[in-house]
Amino acid sequence: MATASVDVTKEYEALVSKLKDCSALAGISGLLGWDEMVQLPKNAAQARAAQKAALAGVIHERSVDPEIGRLLDTLETSDLSSLDEFALANIRETRRDYKKSTAVTEDLVRREAALESKGYLQWVTAREQNDFQQFAPVLNEWIEIRKERAAMVDASKPAYDVLADDYSAGLTAARITEIFDEVKKGLIPFLAEIREKGTEPDNSWLQGEFDIDAQAELCKEIAVAIGFDLDKGRLDVSVHPFTGGAHPTDVRMTTRFKKDDVTEGLTGAIHETGHALYEQGRNLKYDGLPVNSAAGMAIHESQSLLWERMVALSQPFAAYLLPKLHTSFPGAFPESKTPEDLYRALNVVKKESFIRVESDEVTYPMHIILRFEIEKALVEGELQVEDIPSVWNSKMQQYLGVTPASDAQGCLQDVHWSAGLFGYFPTYTLGAMSAVQIFETAKKQIPDLDSQIQNGNFKPLREWLNENIHSLGSLYPTADDLLTKVTGKPLDPQIFLNYLKEKYTAIYKL
Numbered sequence: 001m002a003t004a005s006v007d008v009t010k011e012y013e014a015l016v017s018k019l020k021d022c023s024a025l026a027g028i029s030g031l032l033g034w035d036e037m038v039q040l041p042k043n044a045a046q047a048r049a050a051q052k053a054a055l056a057g058v059i060h061e062r063s064v065d066p067e068i069g070r071l072l073d074t075l076e077t078s079d080l081s082s083l084d085e086f087a088l089a090n091i092r093e094t095r096r097d098y099k100k101s102t103a104v105t106e107d108l109v110r111r112e113a114a115l116e117s118k119g120y121l122q123w124v125t126a127r128e129q130n131d132f133q134q135f136a137p138v139l140n141e142w143i144e145i146r147k148e149r150a151a152m153v154d155a156s157k158p159a160y161d162v163l164a165d166d167y168s169a170g171l172t173a174a175r176i177t178e179i180f181d182e183v184k185k186g187l188i189p190f191l192a193e194i195r196e197k198g199t200e201p202d203n204s205w206l207q208g209e210f211d212i213d214a215q216a217e218l219c220k221e222i223a224v225a226i227g228f229d230l231d232k233g234r235l236d237v238s239v240h241p242f243t244g245g246a247h248p249t250d251v252r253m254t255t256r257f258k259k260d261d262v263t264e265g266l267t268g269a270i271h272e273t274g275h276a277l278y279e280q281g282r283n284l285k286y287d288g289l290p291v292n293s294a295a296g297m298a299i300h301e302s303q304s305l306l307w308e309r310m311v312a313l314s315q316p317f318a319a320y321l322l323p324k325l326h327t328s329f330p331g332a333f334p335e336s337k338t339p340e341d342l343y344r345a346l347n348v349v350k351k352e353s354f355i356r357v358e359s360d361e362v363t364y365p366m367h368i369i370l371r372f373e374i375e376k377a378l379v380e381g382e383l384q385v386e387d388i389p390s391v392w393n394s395k396m397q398q399y400l401g402v403t404p405a406s407d408a409q410g411c412l413q414d415v416h417w418s419a420g421l422f423g424y425f426p427t428y429t430l431g432a433m434s435a436v437q438i439f440e441t442a443k444k445q446i447p448d449l450d451s452q453i454q455n456g457n458f459k460p461l462r463e464w465l466n467e468n469i470h471s472l473g474s475l476y477p478t479a480d481d482l483l484t485k486v487t488g489k490p491l492d493p494q495i496f497l498n499y500l501k502e503k504y505t506a507i508y509k510l
Contacts, residue, residue, distance in 0.1 A: 006078045012087060015071040016289060018062070019094060023288035025059045027246035034244045034252045036117065038236050049117030056113035063101040072098060086291050089475045093290035096169070103153045108145070115141055116419050123418035124239060132407040135418070136385045142420035143378055143385070150379075160379045164423030168296035168430065169478045173376055176426045179493050180369045183429065186497040188399070190504075191362055194349050195401075198508030201344035208332050210262040218328040219255060219269035222321075226307060227462040228253070228273050232280050240415040241268045241357065243275035243304075248282045262329070263346065264358055270312045274304035277462060281470030292473040295482050297424060301431025302438055303469065309361055309432070310439040311461070316454035318343035347507050352402045354409050362500060364432065366399040371414070371425040379422055433496035434483060438469070440495065441487045 029052065036048050072095050080088060119138045126135035150159035164171040220235055228235070233251035245252040253272040257265035278300055286292040294300045311317055319339035326333060353363040356371075374391060377383035383391060392411040393403050404410030416424055443449050446460050453461070468486050476482040480490035504510075 006074060008075065008078050008080060008082055011071055011074050011078070012083060012091075015068065015075065015091075015094065018065060018068055018071075019090075019290065020288035022059060022062045025055065025062060027250070029055050029059065030244050031246045031250075031252075036120065037238045037240075037242065037244075038252075038254060045117060045121045049114045052117055053110045053113040057106050057110050060101065060104075060106050060109040063097070068094070068098055069102070086286055086473075086475060089477075090286065090289050090291035092477065093293070093474050097290055100153050100166075104149055105152070108149060108152070112145060112149070112420065115145060119418035119420070120415070123412070123415060127239075127408050127412045130406045130408045130412070132389050132412055133386070135412060136388075139388075139417055140385050142417065142422075146420050146422055147379065158380070160376050160423060163379065164426065167421075167424050167427050168298045170480075171296075171298075171423070171426070171430075176372060176430075179430070179433075179491075180365075180372065180426075182493045183365050183497070184369060184399075186493075187362065187365060187500070190497075190501060191349070191366075193510060194362065194504060194508050195351065198349075198504075198510055201348050201507060202341070203345035203348045205334055205337060205341075206263065206345050207260070208262075208329075209259055210329055210332065212257050212259060214328050215257045215262060215265045218324060219257075219265055221324070222266070223253075223269055223273040223276075225456055226270065226273050226277070226311075226458045227280075228276050229280055233276055235269070241272055242415075243272045243279065245279065248280050248284060248287070251276045251279045261358075262325070267308050267312060268357065271304045271308040274307035275300060277307070277465070278303045278470050281466040282473060283471040286473065291475060295469075295472070295474050295476065296479045297427040298430035298434060298479050299469065299482060301427050302434035303431075303465065305428075305432045306435035306439050306465070310435055311453060311458075313343075313346055313361070314450075314453065315339065315343045316450045318346065319454045320456050344507055347504070349504065349508070353400050354396075354402060354404055355413055357413075361432075362504060363400055365429045368425050368429040370395045370399055375417070375422045375425065430479070430491065433491055433493055434479065436496045436499045437483060437487050437489075437492065438465075440499075442468075 032048065032052055032055070036045075036052075040048055072091065075091055076095070080091070083091075115138065119142060122135050122138045126132060146163055147159050150157075150162035153162050158173060161172045161174075164173065164176070216237075223235060224230060232249045233245065233253065236252065236254045237256055238254035239256070241253075241255045243251065243253040253269075253276045255265055255268040255272055278294060282292050282294075284292075312321075322337070322339050322342050325342075326335070347360065349360050349362045350358075353359045353367070356364065356367040359367055370392070373395065374383065374388060377391075378385065378388075388411050389407055396410065397403050442461060442464050446452070446464055449461060452458070469482070472482065476485060484490050
């Protein structure tokens with residue numbers, strides 16, 4: 001039992017010191033992961049797996065240090081009135097992490113790290129050869145190892161709930177289902193209305209061949225204009241776009257380009273820039289501490305999707321982008337086209353939407369709902385891995401009216417399951433809904449935001465997001481708590497549905 005004589009400041013600083021060591025080691029792990037996905041020689045995969053497994057063991061050993069537990073016990077039973085709200089939140093988040101870390105064995109952590117490298121290599125190979133069955137064995141391993149982890153952390157809860165909590169505190173399958181059922185109820189008939197009654201915008205003039213180097217240069221220019229700091233990060237190419245790195249001063253983001261599609265690389269780069277701004281905008285006053293980490297992946301996704309969809313697919317941004325397209329690709333686009341034409345062309349709802357990262361705002365949530373339903377069934381033992389391709393194709397037909405022609409176009413398109421990230425996919429659409437809610441609040445609070453965006457002045461929005469989202473880290477316990485603080489209410493799917501219906505009713509002249 002702690003006594004009044006406890007030096008709270010001294011004990012807290014001792015805790016901080018240990019946490020910063022853990023964070024530094026995690027940064028090394030992040031750098032190894034980035035290197036693996038961007039530039040690792042193919043034959044080095046086995047050595048990298050061993051390196052990551054060894055490092056994961058060290059990190060786990062540090063994170064379950066009994067001294068951390070003792071410091072937490074002492075602080076939690078002491079008078080903490082001398083600590084500020086960030087310090088109190090740091091203690092709360094450390095306890096949450098420590099409880100999970102001490103529940104799992106070092107052996108499990110090492111096996112997960114090794115399987116991550118093996119899984120990525122098998123996924124890339126299976127994707128290249130268009131053969132899901134080459135990936136199936138490692139996916140089976142992931143399901144079993146994740147169920148093992150969930151049972152260690154909290155055997156009283158459904159395994160999927162335990163796993164989802166890692167990506168957004170308090171998230172459960174029941175809550176996700178509740179939200180997604182409302183989204184399905186609103187979107188499926190609206191999508192049908194668009195396709196049956198809508199006047200489709202002309203986007204044929206955006207088609208053509210576009211030099212990859214010119215695309216990369218344009219994406220870099222826009223990423224920097226939005227606020228990506230090249231002195232604190234870098235932009236590369238990978239099979240699957242992602243943002244990682246080692247520290248807020250070392251943020252690594254990647255994208256990919258297609259010669260016949262100028263929009264994918266552009267929207268992908270802007271999406272990852274949103275993630276990167278969150279990372280670069282973290283509050284270094286609390287560097288290396290849990291309270292300085294993102295407020296869950298749904299909020300992280302809200303930042304990437306806010307920039308990709310609320311900004312880059314808006315009418316003001318179209319006015320900013322059109323002259324840049326003419327400059328980067330001389331003669332590729334008709335001079336007669338207006339910013340309104342570009343806005344409408346960028347917001348076409350695809351008749352055939354196969355690939356999640358290439359999908360539009362209206363079909364995107366259905367891609368996520370499909371993945372959630374499949375991974376939940378896998379974890380709960382209601383679906384066998386070998387049946388994924390057929391179930392995937394069936395749901396694609398049911399939700400989006402298309403059937404993938406191959407595994408690569410279907411169930412092998414995403415990297416997530418190769419790393420055992422069950423519970424991650426829902427955060428994309430939860431993030432999309434949060435983005436709408438946050439952006440609507442920003443528009444009310446930032447004077448002339450539309451004209452600022454049109455003029456290429458992204459600083460007011462970036463600074464508002466940094467003040468209200470990025471710098472707060474995990475100060476608030478859940479995403480809903482943060483949204484309530486920023487927008488005045490927890491996540492409301494109806495705001496998202498209303499936004500889509502208003503925007504696309506106008507675009508499609510319904």
